[in-house]
Amino acid sequence: MAINKDSNVYTIIFAVVMVVVVGTLLAGFASVLKPNIKANERYEKQQNILYAMGISENQGAGDVAFIPTDRVESEFAKYITKQLVIEGDKITENDQAYLIDIKKEATKAKKDGYVRKLPLFVGQKDGKELYVMPVRGKGLWDAIWGFVAVDKNMIVQGVFFDHKGETPGLGAEIKQRYFMDDFAGEQILDGAAFKGIKVAKGNNDPKNEIKDDFEVDAIAGATITGDGVSAMLKKDVAMYVSYFKNL
Amino acid sequence: MGLLSKKDTKLILDPLADDNPITIQVLGICSALAITAQLKPSIVMAISVIFVLGIGNVVISLMRNIIPSKIRIIVQLIVVATLVIIVDQVLKAFAYELSKELSVFIGLIITNCIIMGRFEAFALGNGPWRSFLDGVGNALGYGVILIIVGFFRELLGSGTLFGFKVLGDSVEKTGLYAIGYENNGFMVLPPMALIVVGIIIWIQRSRNKALIEEN
Numbered sequence: 001m002a003i004n005k006d007s008n009v010y011t012i013i014f015a016v017v018m019v020v021v022v023g024t025l026l027a028g029f030a031s032v033l034k035p036n037i038k039a040n041e042r043y044e045k046q047q048n049i050l051y052a053m054g055i056s057e058n059q060g061a062g063d064v065a066f067i068p069t070d071r072v073e074s075e076f077a078k079y080i081t082k083q084l085v086i087e088g089d090k091i092t093e094n095d096q097a098y099l100i101d102i103k104k105e106a107t108k109a110k111k112d113g114y115v116r117k118l119p120l121f122v123g124q125k126d127g128k129e130l131y132v133m134p135v136r137g138k139g140l141w142d143a144i145w146g147f148v149a150v151d152k153n154m155i156v157q158g159v160f161f162d163h164k165g166e167t168p169g170l171g172a173e174i175k176q177r178y179f180m181d182d183f184a185g186e187q188i189l190d191g192a193a194f195k196g197i198k199v200a201k202g203n204n205d206p207k208n209e210i211k212d213d214f215e216v217d218a219i220a221g222a223t224i225t226g227d228g229v230s231a232m233l234k235k236d237v238a239m240y241v242s243y244f245k246n247l
Numbered sequence: 248m249g250l251l252s253k254k255d256t257k258l259i260l261d262p263l264a265d266d267n268p269i270t271i272q273v274l275g276i277c278s279a280l281a282i283t284a285q286l287k288p289s290i291v292m293a294i295s296v297i298f299v300l301g302i303g304n305v306v307i308s309l310m311r312n313i314i315p316s317k318i319r320i321i322v323q324l325i326v327v328a329t330l331v332i333i334v335d336q337v338l339k340a341f342a343y344e345l346s347k348e349l350s351v352f353i354g355l356i357i358t359n360c361i362i363m364g365r366f367e368a369f370a371l372g373n374g375p376w377r378s379f380l381d382g383v384g385n386a387l388g389y390g391v392i393l394i395i396v397g398f399f400r401e402l403l404g405s406g407t408l409f410g411f412k413v414l415g416d417s418v419e420k421t422g423l424y425a426i427g428y429e430n431n432g433f434m435v436l437p438p439m440a441l442i443v444v445g446i447i448i449w450i451q452r453s454r455n456k457a458l459i460e461e462n
Contacts, residue, residue, distance in 0.1 A: 011315040018322065022329050029333055036340035044343065069343075 043069045045098055046076040052147035052160040053123050053130050055079055062177050082122040086243055088115045097121070102134050102236075103143070118239055123149075130157055133240050137232025140224040141165040144174065148237060154188040154244050156197070161229065171225030182208045182216040188233075190214070194241045196234035199226035251380070258380040262388035265455060269392040270448045274360040279393055280440040282352050286409055289397030291338075291345055293390025295353060297383055299330045300362050304382030307370035314371075323366045324357070331356045361389055396443045404434030 003010060047066035050056065055075065057065035067075050083097035097119040109116040121132040129152060136145040146161035159180050166172040173179055186197050200215040201223065208217055218226040251259070268274045282288045306326050307314075314322050335353045338346035346353065356362065365385050370378040401407055406414040406424075415422015433439050452458050 005313070005315050006317065011317055014313070014315050015318060015321075018325060022325055026329060026332055029336055033336050033340040037336070037343075040339065040343035 040069070042099070043072050046072045048160045048162065049098060049121055049132050049147050050075060050079060052132050052149040052158050053079065053125055054149070054158045055125065058177075064175065064177060064180075079125060080121050080123045084120045084122065086118040086120060086240070091243070102136050102145075106136065116239070120240065120243065128157075131240075131244075133237060135232045135236035137228050137235065139163050139166045139174075139228040140171050140222075141167070144225065144228050144232060146232075148183075148233065150188065150244075152244065152247050154237075154241070156183045156186045156188065159183040163225070166225050167222070170219065170221040173219045173222060174225060174229060179216075179219060185211040186216060187212050187214065188237060189241070189244075192245070194238050196230065196237060199230045201226070255377065255380050258377060259384040259387070262381075262385040263391060264388075264451075265458065267388045267392065267451075268361045268364075268385050269389055269444065270451055271458065272361075272364075274364055275389055276441075276444070278352050278355060278359060279389075279396060279444060280437045281355075282349060283393055283397040283400055283440050283443075284404065284435050284437075285401045286394070286397040288345065288349055288352075289393040290390075291342070291349060292352065293386070293393050295334045295338075296356060296359065296361070296389055297386040298334060299327065299356055300365060300382040300386040301379055302382075303327055303330055303362060304365055304370040304378040305375045307366045308373060308375045308378035311371050319371070320363075320367075323363060326366075327357050327362055361385055392444065392447065395447060396440055399443055400434045400439060403431050404439070406430050 047069070050067055050072070051064070055067065057063075057067060059065070066072070082093055083095050085092050085094045085097050085100070098121065100117055100119045102119070105116050105118075108114050119134060123130045123132060130149050131152070132147050132149045134145070134147055136143065138144065142164035144161065144163040144166065146159060148159050149157045151157055161174045161180060163172060163174060166174065183197065188194065188196060195214045198215045199218045201218045203213075203215050203217045205213060205215070206217045262268060265271065269276065269279055278292065282292050303326050307323060310322070331353060334356070335346065338349070338353065365382055369381045373381070398408070402413070406412060412422075414428065415424045
């Protein structure tokens with residue numbers, strides 16, 4: 001009996017079989033490769049945290065070179081002395097704190113009564129105590145995130161930003177050195193009050209010599225991404241202020 | 248007779264030169280502009296496309312007699328998408344940095360016109376072996392152009408090849424930079440890829456007059 005390939009029944013059966021086969025194949029691949037992918041994501045986080053602290057392989061002026069993956073775990077253990085989880089007034093030490101998914105925490109925190117887990121990484125570099133906070137927000141197209149390293153007076157020592165899908169050449173520039181380096185030395189607290197750092201277009205200080213104006217120079221053509229960076233710094237860093245006040 | 252008959256050899260070699268998907272058919276331009284600022288991503292992209300198009304052509308060719316014509320295009324899309332996801336996952340597992348750099352563009356292999364074009368035009372009407380050769384040939388033709396463009400853009404734009412400073416150090420002013428050479432920053436930007444592709448097309452057409460259309 002010849003099969004009528006134009007019949008609806010045949011078409012539907014074909015589609016169903018195809019979906020099942022493809023689904024199985026992809027699920028198989030995903031589960032085989034998952035451990036490797038997870039490890040890579042872990043290394044990336046450690047690299048980013050270390051980068052914000054100024055521990056990198058940067059040589060040239062425009063480099064953003066992380067500690068290579070084969071060394072990152074030992075370097076991370078060497079420089080990060082404590083990993084804290086802040087839950088309201090409760091502060092616990094947890095050496096897996098860097099694995100906390102702050103995106104999930106932010107979603108959970110919208111529910112009433114949930115006390116958000118805030119990871120904080122305490123590190124030593126050149127005899128100086130540094131505190132690294134993760135931040136996450138929205139750019140123009142998709143998520144932006146990063147790590148901010150401050151000293152005990154909440155003066156920024158270094159930052160790292162990354163993004164999922166900002167426009168190359170415009171918003172994507174937030175992960176370039178010239179933008180990230182501007183943050184170093186900026187203050188976050190005005191006396192005791194929290195101010196944050198604004199990515200400002202009308203900045204009188206494009207060379208960024210004034211460090212107590214709570215502003216860095218924006219990237220031309222990336223207004224919304226820049227506003228996203230300001231908002232993310234304002235929102236996420238503010239949550240840590242009480243910790244620093246009790247320090 | 249060798250492994251490949253004359254006709255089969257043509258399938259591989261034609262797309263490399265006189266039937267090149269980028270310079271003659273002008274397909275797959277978008278990715279050629281986007282990822283060729285450096286040599287390494289160009290090569291990875293070329294390998295990924297060779298994999299996707301070679302295997303994809305075989306799969307489509309094997310299924311060519313059972314694919315219902317009504318959902319032909321969707322089936323093709325699913326095949327490409329599956330292969331692309333596999334490539335993406337493998338890169339994420341074994342070349343994470345690179346996969347971040349190529350992220351969007353690996354996904355965009357799905358929309359690479361060369362792939363759907365070869366499925367529709369060749370694999371649906373030919374056997375698996377010939378389809379495989381055609382796929383690999385076209386992907387190679389695409390890859391060769393990517394690599395040529397990537398070579399010139401990285402060399403002239405950043406003074407490096409595979410990240411090695413072949414022209415000396417631009418900050419320390421050694422090598423060529425000592426005598427006043429400067430990197431051309433424009434080479435790093437996408438428009439320059441279009442111009443380099445244009446130059447390749449120009450050279451190719453001036454060498455082979457048969458390619459020039461009559462007006």
